[in-house]
Amino acid sequence: MPDVTAxxxxxxxxxxxxxxxxxxxxxxxxxGQHAEVDPAPGGTFAVDISxxxxxxxxxxxxxxxxVVVTWGVAGNEVLPAGSSxxxxxxTPTATGTRLDLTHAGLPEIEQARHAEGxxxxxxxxxxxxxxx
Amino acid sequence: xTAEPAPLDASLRAxxxxxxxxxxxxxxxxxxxxxEIATEVEMSQQAVSHHLRVxxxxxxxxxxxxxxxxxxxxRSDGFSVVRQFVEGFWPERLAALKAAAEAAVARDA
Numbered sequence: 001m002p003d004v005t006a007x008x009x010x011x012x013x014x015x016x017x018x019x020x021x022x023x024x025x026x027x028x029x030x031x032g033q034h035a036e037v038d039p040a041p042g043g044t045f046a047v048d049i050s051x052x053x054x055x056x057x058x059x060x061x062x063x064x065x066x067v068v069v070t071w072g073v074a075g076n077e078v079l080p081a082g083s084s085x086x087x088x089x090x091t092p093t094a095t096g097t098r099l100d101l102t103h104a105g106l107p108e109i110e111q112a113r114h115a116e117g118x119x120x121x122x123x124x125x126x127x128x129x130x131x132x
Numbered sequence: 133x134t135a136e137p138a139p140l141d142a143s144l145r146a147x148x149x150x151x152x153x154x155x156x157x158x159x160x161x162x163x164x165x166x167x168e169i170a171t172e173v174e175m176s177q178q179a180v181s182h183h184l185r186v187x188x189x190x191x192x193x194x195x196x197x198x199x200x201x202x203x204x205x206x207r208s209d210g211f212s213v214v215r216q217f218v219e220g221f222w223p224e225r226l227a228a229l230k231a232a233a234e235a236a237v238a239r240d241a
Contacts, residue, residue, distance in 0.1 A: 008229070010234065016233050020229055029232035099226060099229070101222055
């Protein structure tokens, strides 16, 4: 699935916005109702959003410019914990901060659906290659 | 203006089952009756009916009537459900982040 992007201009300095991406208090102020975070590469990123347990880990933490986390839903086969990737890029502006978000690596349901067909096709190709 | 991840959760749970994904694949090309779907996915009509109820509850299939037959069709596949959710989710959440960050600045001022 193509990346999903979103941007917003915030009348607050990058440091303040950044704090909202790396602290439990900051996270529950806008994203979810409960958060457990360890903002270092490989550290836990866990936020419960309206009963949906979003789970992943921090990939990149570069204050006050960049936060990258992996993102998925615990126990879910379609969007498993850590399976997609959310990047927050902060740029200082005259009035505060420009935030550019990219959500990448979302599932390709089409591919999952045709997985069996592809496997058969590849097996045929492999057979054809051996025969040749 | 409410971000409601609940529908996504329902959709994801519905899609997490391989049998239901197989059923979605069958009804993708047009409305089909339960019996035909059951034959194609090699499951009992009872099991297919159960899965169709879950899929309908998650908003993934619609049910229409053709005389006495009930026909099921794809309303929205998992691909578009996840995409629509994520596309609607982030702008609302970022608006909330903006409000929270600006309130924090106002508090410290």
